[in-house]
Structure formats: structure tokens, C-alpha cells
Amino acid sequence: MPRPNQRRTSRRAVYATLRRKVLTLEFPPGSALSENELAASLGVSRTPVRESLILLSEEGLVQVFPQVGSFVSRVDPARVADAQFLREAVELASLEDLPGLPAELDPELVDELRRNLREQQRPGLGLEDFFELDEAFHQTLLRLSGHGNAWATVVSAKGHLDRARRLGLYDTATSSGFAAQHVEILDAVLAGDVSLARAAMRTHLRAVFDDVERIRARSPELFATDSGSVPVRRNIVMWE
Numbered sequence: 001m002p003r004p005n006q007r008r009t010s011r012r013a014v015y016a017t018l019r020r021k022v023l024t025l026e027f028p029p030g031s032a033l034s035e036n037e038l039a040a041s042l043g044v045s046r047t048p049v050r051e052s053l054i055l056l057s058e059e060g061l062v063q064v065f066p067q068v069g070s071f072v073s074r075v076d077p078a079r080v081a082d083a084q085f086l087r088e089a090v091e092l093a094s095l096e097d098l099p100g101l102p103a104e105l106d107p108e109l110v111d112e113l114r115r116n117l118r119e120q121q122r123p124g125l126g127l128e129d130f131f132e133l134d135e136a137f138h139q140t141l142l143r144l145s146g147h148g149n150a151w152a153t154v155v156s157a158k159g160h161l162d163r164a165r166r167l168g169l170y171d172t173a174t175s176s177g178f179a180a181q182h183v184e185i186l187d188a189v190l191a192g193d194v195s196l197a198r199a200a201m202r203t204h205l206r207a208v209f210d211d212v213e214r215i216r217a218r219s220p221e222l223f224a225t226d227s228g229s230v231p232v233r234r235n236i237v238m239w240e
Contacts, residue, residue: 010044015052017042022061022072023162024128025170029222033062033070061159075163076224077212083161087154088205091138094145095189095197102192109144113137113186120179130175131166137182141189161208167222168211178204 018038021027033053039046053070056062060079064070099105116137120130139151169175181204188197216223 011048011051014042014044014048015055018049018052019056019059019061019159022056023159023166025163025166027072029072029074029163031072033072035070059159073160074224075167075212075222076160077164077216078224079160080164080208080212083158084205084208086157087161088202090147090150090154091142091201091205092198094142094147094150095194095201097145097147098189098194100192102190105190106144109140110190113140113144116140117179117183117186120175120182125175127166127169127173127175130179131169134175134178134182141185144189164208164212167215168208171211171215178207181207 018027027033035046035049035053038049042049053062053064057064057070060076061073062070063073116133119125120133120137125133139148142148142151169178181200184200185197185204188194188200212223
């Protein structure tokens with residue numbers, strides 16, 4: 001019989017794995033989730049899978065319908081907007097708290113940001129690799145202003161936002177535009193131009209709204225609606 005700490009470790013690992021698969025769109029919005037199949041693929045019992053799905057439902061990333069099953073939540077534009085509001089407020093405020101003179105910026109963090117930007121522009125860089133570099137860039141900017149710990153709060157709130165961002169990234173199939181915006185932001189920071197840095201950051205972060213509208217017009221099934229629709233069982237499970 002597994003010890004209590006082993007069960008907790010298993011539950012954490014299963015939760016982290018399922019959450020990553022939802023956020024990276026490996027489990028697409030609206031797709032069905034079978035406890036039996038997930039347990040078999042992960043080599044665990046159904047218990048940690050069920051517990052993880054409950055945790056993900058509390059985050060709004062999974063929906064559980066009695067007598068029907070569990071499904072990956074479709075992307076909710078309202079949740080995207082809420083998370084974007086929080087993220088923008090934190091990141092723009094942090095720019096105001098940068099040292100008054102560029103020479104006072106932490107040189108190690110500045111070097112880290114520059115290396116990050118060089119890596120973003122590497123030929124053949126995968127979109128998921130770019131996404132990880134994007135996350136690291138924004139987190140390091142927060143660290144530069146002394147607010148690195150705020151990143152955990154931002155991350156915990158942006159599950160729907162991250163899926164919308166990935167949909168946009170995969171739709172355009174290129175990261176070059178976002179990488180160029182990162183360069184503009186860092187150049188403004190290093191020049192001591194906080195107003196320009198804030199304007200560039202605001203434009204960069206709000207690009208997700210255009211992505212949502214463009215993709216929703218073409219693939220509305222990926223997005224939540226106000227109808228409160230529930231998937232039904234026919235020969236297969238489907239959304240109405």
C-alpha cells in the first residue's frame with residue numbers, strides 16, 4: 001500500500017501533468033477526458049486522476065458534468081480578459097518601480113534578458129520553446145523591478161489566458177512579431193524611458209484580444225458561450 005507522502009507526490013505529479021497538457025493544448029478545449037484512459041496512460045490509479053480533475057475544475061480548466069463526464073473547458077473570453085487585466089496591472093506597475101537610472105539596473109538580470117532575447121530569435125525555435133522563453137522574459141522583468149515574487153500570482157490566474165495566447169501563437173505559426181515586441185520593451189527599459197516601455201508592454205499584452213476575436217470567428221467551438229451548453233451522449237459525446 002502506498003504511503004501517504006507517496007500518494008501526495010503521485011497526486012501532485014498527475015495534477016501537474018494534466019494541467020500542462022490542458023495549457024499546452026495537447027488536450028484541446030472541449031475535449032473529453034476519461035479517468036480510466038488517463039490513469040492507464042499515466043500508470044496510476046483513478047484516484048489521483050479524479051482528484052486532479054477536481055482541482056482543475058476549481059481553476060476553471062476542466063468541467064465535470066454528472067452522468068456525462070469530464071471535459072477540458074473551452075476558452076472563456078471573460079476569464080481571458082480578467083487574467084489580462086491582472087497581468088497588465090502587475091507588469092505595468094512593476095515598470096514604474098525600476099531603478100531611476102539605467103546604470104542602477106542589476107547587470108546580471110540585464111544579461112539574462114539579453115540572452116533570452118537572443119534565444120528567442122534563434123532560427124528553427126519551436127513555438128513551445130518560444131512560449132517558455134516568453135514566460136521567462138516577463139518574469140525576469142518583474143525581478144528587475146524587485147517584484148519577482150508577484151509572478152506566481154500572475155501564473156495562478158492565467159490558465160485561460162495562456163491557452164488563448166497559445167491559440168494565437170499557433171494560428172500565426174511564427175513568434176517573430178512577439179520577439180520584436182520584447183526587444184522594443186527591453187530597449188526602452190535600458191534607455192530609461194519608462195513611458196515608452198509601458199506603452200510597448202501594453203500593446204504587447206493586449207495582442208491576445210485580437211487573437212481571440214480572429215480565432216473565435218473561425219473556430220467558435222473552442223470558446224465558451226453564455227448559453228451554458230452541456231455535452232450530451234449519443235453514439236459519441238458531443239457539444240450542443
